[in-house]
Every structure is written in C-alpha cells, then in structure tokens.
Amino acid sequence: MANIPENLRYTKDHEWLSVDGETAALGITDYAQSSLGDVVYIDMPRVGDKFGAHEAFGSVESVKAVSEIFTPIAGEIVELNNGLNDTPEKVNSDPYGDGWMIKIKMENAGAADALLSAEEYEEYLSTIG
Amino acid sequence: MRYIPNSPEEREEMLATVGLKSAEELFRSIPADVQLNRALKITEPLAESEVIAAMESMAAKNTGATKPSFLGAGVYSHYSPTIVDHLIQRSEFFTSYTPYQPEISQGTLQYIFEFQTLICQLTGMEVANASMYDGSTSMAEAYLMARRVTRRDRIVVAKTVHPEYREVARTYGQHGGADIVEIDFNEDTGRISGLDALDDKTAALVVQSPNFFGCIEDLKSLADAAHAVGALFVVVVTEAISLGLLKSPGSCGADIVVGEGQSFGIPMSFGGPHVGLFATQEKFVRQMPGRLAGVAYDKNGNRGFVLTLSTREQHIRREKATSNICTNQGLIALAATIYMEAMGKKGLQEVATQNAQKAAYAAKVISAIDGYSLPFSAPRFNEFVVRGPQPATETLERLRTSNGILGGLALSKYYRGHDNDFLVCVTETTSRTQIDQLADAISNG
Numbered sequence: 001m002a003n004i005p006e007n008l009r010y011t012k013d014h015e016w017l018s019v020d021g022e023t024a025a026l027g028i029t030d031y032a033q034s035s036l037g038d039v040v041y042i043d044m045p046r047v048g049d050k051f052g053a054h055e056a057f058g059s060v061e062s063v064k065a066v067s068e069i070f071t072p073i074a075g076e077i078v079e080l081n082n083g084l085n086d087t088p089e090k091v092n093s094d095p096y097g098d099g100w101m102i103k104i105k106m107e108n109a110g111a112a113d114a115l116l117s118a119e120e121y122e123e124y125l126s127t128i129g
Numbered sequence: 130m131r132y133i134p135n136s137p138e139e140r141e142e143m144l145a146t147v148g149l150k151s152a153e154e155l156f157r158s159i160p161a162d163v164q165l166n167r168a169l170k171i172t173e174p175l176a177e178s179e180v181i182a183a184m185e186s187m188a189a190k191n192t193g194a195t196k197p198s199f200l201g202a203g204v205y206s207h208y209s210p211t212i213v214d215h216l217i218q219r220s221e222f223f224t225s226y227t228p229y230q231p232e233i234s235q236g237t238l239q240y241i242f243e244f245q246t247l248i249c250q251l252t253g254m255e256v257a258n259a260s261m262y263d264g265s266t267s268m269a270e271a272y273l274m275a276r277r278v279t280r281r282d283r284i285v286v287a288k289t290v291h292p293e294y295r296e297v298a299r300t301y302g303q304h305g306g307a308d309i310v311e312i313d314f315n316e317d318t319g320r321i322s323g324l325d326a327l328d329d330k331t332a333a334l335v336v337q338s339p340n341f342f343g344c345i346e347d348l349k350s351l352a353d354a355a356h357a358v359g360a361l362f363v364v365v366v367t368e369a370i371s372l373g374l375l376k377s378p379g380s381c382g383a384d385i386v387v388g389e390g391q392s393f394g395i396p397m398s399f400g401g402p403h404v405g406l407f408a409t410q411e412k413f414v415r416q417m418p419g420r421l422a423g424v425a426y427d428k429n430g431n432r433g434f435v436l437t438l439s440t441r442e443q444h445i446r447r448e449k450a451t452s453n454i455c456t457n458q459g460l461i462a463l464a465a466t467i468y469m470e471a472m473g474k475k476g477l478q479e480v481a482t483q484n485a486q487k488a489a490y491a492a493k494v495i496s497a498i499d500g501y502s503l504p505f506s507a508p509r510f511n512e513f514v515v516r517g518p519q520p521a522t523e524t525l526e527r528l529r530t531s532n533g534i535l536g537g538l539a540l541s542k543y544y545r546g547h548d549n550d551f552l553v554c555v556t557e558t559t560s561r562t563q564i565d566q567l568a569d570a571i572s573n574g
Contacts, residue, residue, distance in 0.1 A: 043415075059440075059449075066440045 002031040002125060005096055009112050010121035011072045016096060019112045023078060026071060027100045028060060028091065031125055036062040039091040042084050042101060049077045053111070057102065060091065071104055073111040079103035133224065191399075197563045198535040199491075201512045201554025202341065203264070203291050203367045204403075207480070208558050209394035213467045222463055227420075227456040231436040237459065238434030241422040244466040251372040251469075251477075252386040253379025254408035258419035259457040261405025264389030265294040268335065268365050269301035270407065270418045270452055271387045275333035275361045276307065277416050277451070283308040283330045285360070287321040289340035291367055292543040319344035319505025319514065321351070327358045333385075337365040338378070341543075342552065343488075343512030344505055345375065352382025361385060366406070369393055370556075371510045373481030385409045394468030395461055404461040415441060418452030480557050484511035488555040491564045495553070498572040504550060512554045514540065517571075521551035524574060532570040534563075 004010070009017040014032035018025040033039065041061040051057050056068040057077070081100050084090060091099040106112065116124065135143070140152065149155065156164075175183065188194075198206060217223060221236065228234035241259045248257035261267040272284050284302075286295060288311050299309055308330070312323035319342045327334060334355035338346040348364060355362040364378035366388030378386045391403040409417050415438060423437030443450035472480065488511040496503045500518040517524050521539040528536035537554070540547040555564065 041415075061440055066446060 002029065002034065003096070004029070004031075004118045004122050004125075006118045008096065008118065009115035010118065010124075011070070011115055012124060013070050013072075015069060015072060017072065017112055017115060018096075018100075019106075019109075022109050023103050023105050024073065024075075024112060025100045025103050026069075027095055028069065029121075030095050032067075033092045033095045033099070036060065036065060036067065038063050039088045041088055042091065044080050044084075044102070045077050047077050047080060051075065051077075051104075069101065071102075072115055073104070074107040075104040076107075077102055078105045193535055196529075196533050196535050197559070197566065199537045199553045199555065199559070199567060200535050201343075201368070201556075202538045202552055203293065203389065204397050204400060205368055205370070205392045205511075205554065206397060206556050206558050207370060207392050207394070209396065209464075209468065210471050212471050213394040213464050216467050217460060217464050222460065225459070227459060228436070232433070235434055238422045238436065240463050240466055241420070241457070241459075242424065242434055243470070244462045245422060247466060247469045248390075248406055248408055251369075251377065252366070252383075252406070252408045253377030253381075254383065254386050255379075255411040256414050256417070256421070257406070257408035258417055258421050260390070260459075260462040261387075261407050261419055261454065262458060263401060263403045263405045264365070264367055264387065264391075265291070265297035265405075266301065267387035267389075267405035267407045268294050268363075269298040270454075271335070271363045271365075271385045272298050272302055272307060272309075272333065273305070274385060274409075274413070274416050274418065274451065275363060278361060278413055279332040279359065281330050281332040281360070282306055283310060283328075284333050284335060285310045285312060285326050285331050286335040287312055287314065287337065287340070287346075288544075289314045289319070289321050289342060289344070289346075290335060290337040290365055291341050294337075294365065294367075314340075314342075317505070318507045320346050320507045324351075324354050327354055327360060329358055331355075331358055331360040333361040333363045335363040335365065337367060338375075339368060339371055339510040339512065341367075342505055342514045343509045343554075344507035345510060346507075348376070348378060348381035348383070356382065363387065368511065369406070370477070370481050370484055373477035374485060375481075375510065379408075379410075384413065390462070390465045393465035394471075395464055402458060402461055404458040404465055414438065416451055417441065419454055420457050481510075483557040484555065487511075487557065487559055487561075487564065488513060488553075490561070491553065491555045491559075491567070494564065494568040495571060498568060501571065511556055512552060514550050514552055516550050518549065520548050522548075524571065525551060527574055528567070528570050532566070534567055534570055536567060536571070 014029045016027055016029050039060055039062050043059045045057045051071050053074045054070055057071050059066050059068045080102055228237050245257040284307055310326050312326050315322045336346055336351050352362040361384040362382055363385045364383040369390050369392040386408045388406040389403055390406050407419055421437050423435050425433055425435045427433055439445045441451045443453050444455055492513045495501055495515055502516050504516045505514055525536045528534045537551040540550040
C-alpha cells in the first residue's frame with residue numbers, strides 16, 4: 001500500500017506539492033517511485049526557469065524507463081535539490097523528504113488548492129490499480 | 130553474430146505465416162503511380178571472370194592511385210598493417226550490423242568499448258562515443274551539442290578549419306537557428322586570429338589543430354579565451370596520427386574533441402567510408418550524441434557490455450534526443466581499433482615522429498628552391514603550405530602531367546588571395562627519394 005502523507009497536495013501524474021506561503025516544494029509520490037524502479041538520474045531545470053501549469057520541467061530516469069515530471073502550477077524555479085545528482089536513489093528511499101526535487105515560486109498562490117487531497121489521491125490510485 | 134541473408138525456403142515460410150503469396154504484397158501501400166514496374170537497368174549477369182575484368186578496367190582509370198602523392202587536406206595516406214584487413218574480413222565482423230538487441234552482441238560491444246577507451250586515451254578526454262559517420266558530421270554535431278549545453282546560439286569557427294567541414298556543419302545547422310561566425314587567420318603565422326568575435330552569446334569556439342594549413346594552433350590559450358566568455362572549446366582533429374606526437378587536446382582544455390579516424394589504418398577510398406571521432410568530458414556526457422558502450426555486471430558478478438545512457442537516443446526519446454544518429458561506423462571503427470592495438474603506444478609515436486621528420490625534410494628542401502618559400506611560420510606536423518612564383522594550379526598540373534607526381538592541393542580551391550600557394554602532405558609512406566624527386570621536379574619547372 002503506497003504511502004500518502006496527509007499534509008501534501010497531489011496530482012494524477014503522481015507528483016506531490018508541499019506549500020509554504022508563496023513557494024511550493026515538489027517531488028514524485030511513493031507510488032511513482034515504486035512503479036519506476038531504481039532511479040538513476042533526474043534531469044533538472046535551472047534556477048530562474050519559468051513554467052506554465054502542467055508543463056514538463058524535467059524527467060526522472062530509472063533503470064527501465066524515463067518519465068517526464070510536470071509542475072501542476074505555473075511559477076519560477078527558485079531552488080533545486082542538487083544532492084540528487086550524487087544520490088538519485090533518495091527518490092526511492094525518501095520520496096517525500098530528501099527526495100524532493102524542486103522548489104517553485106507560485107505565480108498564483110491559490111492554485112495549489114485545486115490539486116488533489118491525500119484522500120482524493122488515494123481514491124484515484126485505487127481506480128488505476 | 131553473423132548476419133546471413135534468408136534462403137528462398139525461409140522467405141516462403143515467412144510469407145505463409147503472415148498469409149501473403151509474394152514479397153511484393155508487403156509494398157501494396159505504396160501508390161501504383163510511384164512504383165517502378167520494370168526491371169532495373171543493369172547488365173545481364175556476367176561470369177565471375179567477366180565481372181573481375183570489368184572492375185579492373187574501371188579501377189585502372191584511377192591513374193592517381195599509382196602516382197607518388199603529396200595530397201593530404203583531410204584524407205591521408207598511411208600504411209595499414211595487413212592484420213587490419215585480415216581480421217576485419219572475419220565473417221562475424223564483416224557481416225554484422227549495428228546491434229539492436231545489443232546485449233547479445235557482446236563481441237561487438239567489447240570492441241566498441243575498446244575503441245572508445247583508446248580514443249579517450251589519445252584525445253585526453255573522459256568519454257568517447259562509438260563513432261560517428263565521419264569527421265565533418267562529428268563537427269556538425271559538436272556545434273549542436275555546444276548550443277544545447279550553453280543554451281547559446283553563436284558558433285565562432287576558425288577559417289583554418291577544413292573548408293568542407295565548415296560547409297557540412299553549416300548545412301547541418303541551417304534550419305536550426307545557429308549563428309555561425311567565421312574568423313580569420315594571421316597571414317604570417319598561419320594560426321587563427323580574430324578572437325574578439327568571442328562574446329557572451331558564444332556557445333563554442335571551434336578550432337582545428339593541426340589546422341588546414343598544417344599549422345599547430347596554441348590550444349591552451351585558445352581554450353582560456355573560450356572559457357573566459359563561458360563558451361565551450363571544441364577541437365577538430367583531421368589527422369589522427371598527430372595525436373601520437375602532439376599534446377592531447379584534453380590536456381589543453383578542450384571540452385569536446387571531434388575528428389576523423391581515417392588515418393588509423395583506413396584506406397583513403399576516394400573519400401570514404403571513414404569514421405568520425407567524438408569525445409567529451411564526463412559532465413557533458415548526457416548531451417553527447419551517438420551510441421555509447423559501457424561496462425556492466427550481471428547478477429552473478431560477471432562483467433559484460435551494454436549500450437548505455439540510451440535516453441539520449443531518438444528511438445528512446447524522439448523530441449529530446451541529442452541527435453538522429455542511431456548507429457556508428459562499426460566496421461571502420463573496428464579496423465581503427467585493430468590498427469591502434471597493433472601499433473600500440475610506441476608504434477603510434479614512431480609513425481607520428483616519422484611523419485613530422487619527413488615533412489620537415491621536405492619543407493627544408495622545397496623552401497631552398499629559388500622562388501619558393503613557406504609562408505606560415507607556426508610549427509607544423511605533416512603538412513605545410515608552399516608559396517611559388519606562379520599560380521599553384523599551373524605548378525601542380527605540370528608536376529602531374531610531366532613528372533607523374535601529385536604534388537599537393539592548390540589553396541585557391543578554397544581561399545582567395547592565395548593563388549600561388551599549395552598544401553603539401555608527407556607521411557611515413559613517402560620515401561626520401563620521392564621527396565627529392567618532387568623537389569627536383571618543382572625546381573626544373
């Protein structure tokens with residue numbers, strides 16, 4: 001059974017958001033890391049890059065696949081988790097903690113409210129099996 | 130793994146399995162009005178002896194193949210040890226194609242890995258790919274890679290880089306928004322100048338060494354100039370044998386090294402097939418084009434080979450691929466690998482030294498001829514420019530028709546204002562007698 005912390009917001013693309021005022025941290029969920037397998041590389045954007053809602057900002061590469069990662073909300077990249085360059089496996093071992101990927105300054109602070117709650121995400125996971 | 134064609138019986142079986150009567154039915158989606166619907170216009174089948182006679186008659190038209198030649202300019206006459214041709218004729222090498230299920234072609238991946246390793250050692254770079262088609266397209270790919278890495282569009286390239294390489298790279302990038310700036314050379318030294326074209330829009334400074342005139346560039350200070358504006362330093366090597374004597378481009382600060390491997394035991398063959406070299410530093414590896422063989426270990430701890438970092442390739446991720454290349458020059462890269470391994474470090478140094486010494490002798494005797502000089506003062510490897518008292522095309526035509534010598538390449542083919550200059554190349558295959566004959570023929574003209 002996948003781990004789904006209560007205090008985060010989620011997307012159907014299996015990203016999680018942790019909102020802190022105008023900034024949000026983003027990563028991929030436990031379900032995503034489990035499906036991908038061992039993560040070997042994360043292709044990151046640069047600090048200062050701007051993205052629109054639902055735009056792909058990078059990709060996560062595992063031994064068997066590579067998947068794009070999307071930001072559900074528009075904003076500007078303000079911080080990257082550079083530690084993932086040397087230890088990408090943190091995405092597997094601690095997807096909601098040390099496995100965080102980017103921090104984005106939200107164009108519209110309220111946008112995160114439209115995302116799924118933990119309960120809604122859990123519901124969604126049960127439909128896709 | 131040997132690659133053998135299917136027998137008529139096997140074809141029948143395959144057609145029956147898919148429910149077709151003939152192979153032509155597989156092409157039924159092609160509109161009838163573009164189908165040829167006739168036999169190809171070739172001769173009736175000939176007996177083996179007739180085929181051989183016809184081929185020999187065509188080959189005999191290549192009179193240049195039997196004349197002493199001082200031609201270089203990107204394609205070089207070097208001796209290929211017999212073992213190269215002998216080994217590549219093995220059917221498992223000669224017939225095999227690019228592995229698309231790579232892990233079952235361990236032998237192929239192993240020699241690719243050896244090739245990559247040797248190219249890294251010679252260029253002083255951290256990673257090399259499985260090879261590109263040739264030196265000119267390698268350079269074109271380096272332009273694209275530098276633009277991706279730096280997110281800038283300007284390529285500053287020296288006019289002393291092979292003119293045909295520059296033309297190929299320009300064609301390659303013409304629809305991709307590249308801003309190519311060509312910079313001049315110093316007429317006294319033969320080395321590049323015009324570095325003030327470098328700015329914060331520059332993705333790469335591209336330099337060839339030894340350059341088209343045979344002059345060795347000062348790579349270290351060019352690297353510093355490129356890095357000072359945040360651009361990558363790309364070094365082009367058209368004469369791979371020079372790597373046996375000169376300081377490696379990597380040790381001079383190159384970020385990408387591209388070039389031509391034809392000098393490593395590959396026949397000139399009127400321009401190809403040859404083999405492109407591409408090497409870079411580890412930090413840029415994910416932006417490198419081409420196939421990449423890597424070492425891996427199976428679950429029992431046994432070493433094996435794989436094709437790695439495949440997400441750079443178009444069959445894995447089309448829009449984000451670093452290139453559309455999905456193959457390499459396998460057989461040619463293998464031949465070059467056998468050459469490098471047969472010659473070894475000492476052999477390569479010896480060949481390179483002979484090239485430099487013989488070229489120095491030739492430069493000395495030719496420049497001693499009344500009316501002839503060496504216009505460029507920079508140090509050289511195995512090529513140099515000679516300036517004479519009349520148009521070089523006339524000098525070279527006379528050498529060819531009256532003396533049966535291919536004396537070199539007239540610079541006027543590519544450069545304005547150099548009508549009396551021609552490029553001479555001397556390799557380990559040129560004898561002292563031939564050099565003296567060339568000098569005599571020039572001075573008697």
